[in-house]
Amino acid sequence: MKSYWQLPRTKGDRVYNYPVIGVDNSDGAHSGNLYVVMYTWTGTHLQVQVIRSTDGGNTWSQPVLVTPPSDTHDQFFPALSVSPTGLVGVSWLDRRNDPANIDYQAFAAISTDGGLTFPNTQLTKAFSNPNQSGDPNWMGDYTGNTWAGENEFIAAWMDSSNGTDMQEVIGGIRLH
Amino acid sequence: MLYYSATDANINVQPLPINAYQLGTSGRPIPSPPTASTAALFCNYAPTPAVSSNGTIAGSGIVWGIENPKSGNPANCKGVYVPAALHAFNATTLQQLYTSGALTTKIGFVKGFPTPTIFQGQVYMGTTAGPDNNLPAVDVFGLCSTVPTGCLQ
Numbered sequence: 001m002k003s004y005w006q007l008p009r010t011k012g013d014r015v016y017n018y019p020v021i022g023v024d025n026s027d028g029a030h031s032g033n034l035y036v037v038m039y040t041w042t043g044t045h046l047q048v049q050v051i052r053s054t055d056g057g058n059t060w061s062q063p064v065l066v067t068p069p070s071d072t073h074d075q076f077f078p079a080l081s082v083s084p085t086g087l088v089g090v091s092w093l094d095r096r097n098d099p100a101n102i103d104y105q106a107f108a109a110i111s112t113d114g115g116l117t118f119p120n121t122q123l124t125k126a127f128s129n130p131n132q133s134g135d136p137n138w139m140g141d142y143t144g145n146t147w148a149g150e151n152e153f154i155a156a157w158m159d160s161s162n163g164t165d166m167q168e169v170i171g172g173i174r175l176h
Numbered sequence: 177m178l179y180y181s182a183t184d185a186n187i188n189v190q191p192l193p194i195n196a197y198q199l200g201t202s203g204r205p206i207p208s209p210p211t212a213s214t215a216a217l218f219c220n221y222a223p224t225p226a227v228s229s230n231g232t233i234a235g236s237g238i239v240w241g242i243e244n245p246k247s248g249n250p251a252n253c254k255g256v257y258v259p260a261a262l263h264a265f266n267a268t269t270l271q272q273l274y275t276s277g278a279l280t281t282k283i284g285f286v287k288g289f290p291t292p293t294i295f296q297g298q299v300y301m302g303t304t305a306g307p308d309n310n311l312p313a314v315d316v317f318g319l320c321s322t323v324p325t326g327c328l329q
Binding site: 005016017018019020021022023025032034036038039040056057058060141142 | 295310322323
C-alpha cells in the first residue's frame with residue numbers, strides 16, 4: 001500500500017495527502033461552514049482544492065480550485081484555517097513559476113466569500129528546490145497556517161532558497 | 177490543564193498514554209508526574225489531542241485523540257498501520273468515554289499527527305482512503321439522532 005504521493009519530477013519526496021479541516025466559528029455570513037483543503041492528481045499535476053459543507057458535513061460542495069486554471073504545475077502541501085471573522089486562508093507550495101515544474105514558491109489565498117473564490121498571493125519570490133532537503137525521501141511532512149487576530153494570516157513552510165538545506169520559514173498576509 | 181502524548185523518534189518503540197498535567201502560574205512549565213493518564217496506549221505517531229466542552233459547564237470537558245494504530249496493538253509497536261480510531265476521554269480523569277475502534281465500518285487511515293476538529297456537537301477527522309490509501313476523506317462523528325440518513329456502525 002503506497003499511502004502517500006511522490007512529488008513528481010524530483011527524487012520522490014513523499015507528500016502526504018492529509019485533508020486539513022477548518023470551521024467558521026464567526027458570526028458572519030458563512031458562520032457554521034466547514035472547509036477542507038486537499039490536493040488531487042489531475043493526471044498531469046498535483047492540484048489544490050477546497051470543498052465546503054454548509055450542513056455540518058452531511059453534504060459537500062464540488063471542489064473549488066484554489067489556483068487559477070492557468071496554473072498547470074504542481075501544487076502541494078496545502079493548509080487551511082478560518083479567521084475569527086470567517087475569512088478562509090489557504091497556503092500551499094506551488095511550482096507555477098518554474099518552467100521545469102521543479103522548484104517551488106509559497107503561495108496563499110484568502111477567500112472572503114465563503115470559499116467560492118481564492119485570490120492568490122505569492123508569499124516568496126525565491127525558489128526552493130525539493131532535492132535540497134538533505135534526505136533522500138522527504139522534504140518535510142507538514143506546512144501550516146493560522147490567524148493572529150482578524151487581520152493577520154500567518155503561514156509556515158519548508159524552504160531551501162538558501163541553496164543548501166531545508167529550513168522552516170514563516171510568512172503571511174496582513175490585511176488593512 | 178495540558179494534555180500531551182509523547183512519541184519517539186524511533187518508529188518501533190513501546191506505546192505510551194496521553195498524560196494530563198496541571199499547569200501552575202509559576203515554576204516549571206510542565207510539572208511531573210501527570211495528574212492522570214489514559215489506559216489506552218498509543219504507538220507512533222502519538223495523538224495530538226483536542227479539547228471540547230459543553231459550553232462553560234464544569235466537568236463537561238472531553239479530550240479527543242486520533243489513534244494511528246498498528247495491527248494487533250503490539251507492545252513493541254511493530255506492525256503495519258490499520259485504519260484510524262477516534263478516542264474520547266474525560267478531561268479530568270482521562271477515563272475513556274468512547275472509541276471508534278470497535279466500529280464494524282472502518283474509517284480511513286491517518287498520516288502523521290492529525291488533530292480532530294470539534295464543532296457544534298460533531299467531530300471531524302481528515303483521513304485517507306482508496307486503493308492506494310492516498311485519496312483524501314473526511315470522517316464525521318456525532319450522535320446518530322442528529323444524522324438524517326442514519327449512522328454507520
